Amino acid sequence: MPPSSKNVAHYGFAWVVLAVATLAGLAWWWNLGRPVSLPDAPSSRIACVSYAPFRKPGETPFDLHYRITPERIDEDLHALSQRFDCVRTYSQSNGLDAVPAIAARYHMQVLMGIWLGGVAKENEREIEQGIATANANPKTIRGIIVGNEVLLRGELSPRRLAEFIHRVRVATPATIPVTYADVWQYWERYPQMASSVDFVTIHILPYWENEPVAAVDAVKHLEAVYTHMQQLFPGKQLMIGETGWPSAGKLRRSAEPSLVDEALYLREFLRYASTVHMPYNVIETFDQPWKRVMEGTVGGYWGIFDSQARPKFPMLGPVTEDPQWWLGWLAGVAGTLVFAAIGGWRRHWHGAAGWLALLLAGFAAGTSAAWQVRQMLFACVGWPEWLLASVNLVAALVVASALARRIAAHLADHHDHSEPAPWWRFGSLFALVLYDLLLAFNGRYLDFPMGLFALPCVAYGVFGLLTHERSMPSLEQRFLACVGPLLAIVPVVQDVGMNKVAWLWLAMNLAIALPVLSAWRFHAVRLQPQQA
Structure with a gap:
């Protein structure tokens, strides 16, 4: 039929x-496999970059007994000094208190981090070690960042955080400014924190915004936020403590993690930063596999270098995704x-x-x-x-x-x-x-x-x-x-x-x-x- x-x-x-x-x-x-033409960066050098060396299998900052050896840090900073003037650290644990002394060998500056959380004993250890490290390396440390997104995580109150900041300021050289770093919305929520710091450090990550921004529009968004925060804190020095773009992971609205978009965002950001002469720090040096446990695939792919310490894309010319x-x-x-x-x-x-x-x-x-x-x-x-x-x-x-x-x-x-x-x-x-x-x-x-x-x-x-x-x-x-x-x-x-x-x-x-x-x-x- x-x-x-x-x-x-x-x-x-x-x-x-x-x-x-x-x-x-x-x-x-x-x-x-299609080469994508992108605007060139003004220079291959970057002012400052977040440095967390946990890029090999099994390495994680959650293991407080694990220590990155000074030899490993020396190897990393020797290579990074060819492209970066400064590195930002986030804690004193895992051997990272050695970073300022090693960075001095390569004429690099350090934004030194002191990690704060909800465990009082660990906070005390971080504060004491941070004060000792700062006093031992006053010429290398560009600034001390007391706490990173601790208000965002809800682990400390603004009052308790201000006490920690004051404690570090009075115990370290007056030549080293002290700050706190958080996403810009939390500086809006707690503007009183500005009186506790020498300069305001904000994080602007267009991919992670509540209303994610596509890479092609992300630098315009950053510019608008930066201008808004300057108006919110007139007369206060403002620094972008984290900005960047992931190269892999989940699409959020029109914000797509990809190698091409990471290169696009970083190049355009560096062009913008060079015109306004803002202090900034880019996240981050290496892709870090341990972050995938917390943030999914996207968490492990914010690096300018991959987990093998290889550059993921050039700063000039077209970029190919794969x-x-x-x-x-x-x-x-x-x-x-x-x-x-x-x-x-x-x-x-x-x-x-x-x-x-x-x-x-x-x-x-x-x-x-x-x-x-x-x-x-x-x-x-x-x-x-x-x-x-x-x-x-x-x-x-x-x-x-x-x-x-x-x-x-x-x-x-x-x-x-x-x-x-x-x-x-x-x-x-x-x-x-x-x-x-x-x-x-x-x-x-x-x-x-x-x-x-x-x-x-x-x-x-x-x-x-x-x-x-x-x-x-x-x-x-x-x-x-x-x-x-x-x-x-x-x-x-x-x-x-x-x-x-x-x-x-x-x-x-x-x-x-x-x-x-x-x-x-x-x-x-x-x-x-x-x-x-």
Whole structure:
């Protein structure tokens, strides 16, 4: 029996989806390898940069017993002195009290940090060590930063913080100014803190704003905030204590972490800073893997250098997001070969249409899997995360390849003769909705694992276009198909519709859910006369 006009339309749309998925994989990886022209920085030298040396696996400032050796600090500062005039530290622990003395060897200045928190004993140790370090290195220390974002974290009151600042000021040389550092909104909230410091140190991080700012507009935002804070504290010297842009992580509205955007922001910021002669400090020297535990992927990628101490981008000329972009295309070719082998094994169909479907599905799946592997390289910390991510990716590829075999059979002979593997679909739906829940209620630091879930979602979406299920989907599948898209709307709303990745995530939820809902409706309508 010839296919109905409705089925022909569905088959045509299935071909369109396969073609679009293939072209999307081609375009996405090509875009990563495209050199992007950016404005040059006025100089490769930077006035000051945050220095936290915890860039190797297992290193973290939370382990107070771990000490960075003086030899390691010397190696770092020797290299940094070629590009930076000053470094900012955040604490006296972990051997960082040695930084000022070592920095003097390379004629560098130090903005020395004293870390304050909610533990009184640790605060006392930091204060005492900070005072001793300042008194021993008065010519090297440009300023003392007593506390970093402690008001933001709510760990000290303004009154108690002011007492600590006063204590440090009277116990250290008068030639060393003392300050406190926090995000600019908290200086707005507690303007009385300005009377306790010699200069006001503000953090302006456009990516982390309550209303995130895209990289292309970020320096204009910084300029507006800086002007506003000058008006708020007239006659008080103002310093930008932290500013920068991440090179990887979650998109927030239109603020996208990327290598190109990090280079764009830093270059434009340095051009602006050179015109107004402001004191500033850039965050930060190295990418730091330990921050990914606290802030998700994005926390580990604020460095000007990567965790191997290699420069991430030049200060002049075009910038390429990923020089190894061609590996994505290579993965697509590998996907076509694997899917062709799986789909052609013991096949019961003939013709070029089936082979073409396998090639398109295989290339799209290969580029999607490579996308997910790239994200894993940025996001995974430790072998448990690598194991979990790898198992999930293999499972998604198994589902996608099995469905590609069935899709090829349908497109080759237009016969509707298979069911959608309900247990596989239930597992895919369950995993998707579980992640939907995390994104909806605790998604500030979570990435969208697009490459992973695109595999089963697109595959089930195409398969659903080609088949009419003979039986009612299970209650569990119907429930998950209803809940998933509703939860996926939450990230779209949270980012006020500006996050393109959130829209794609919603589309993937709909792709796997709509065939279930369609089959539910079809069987519900068919059963009504029988029940009557």
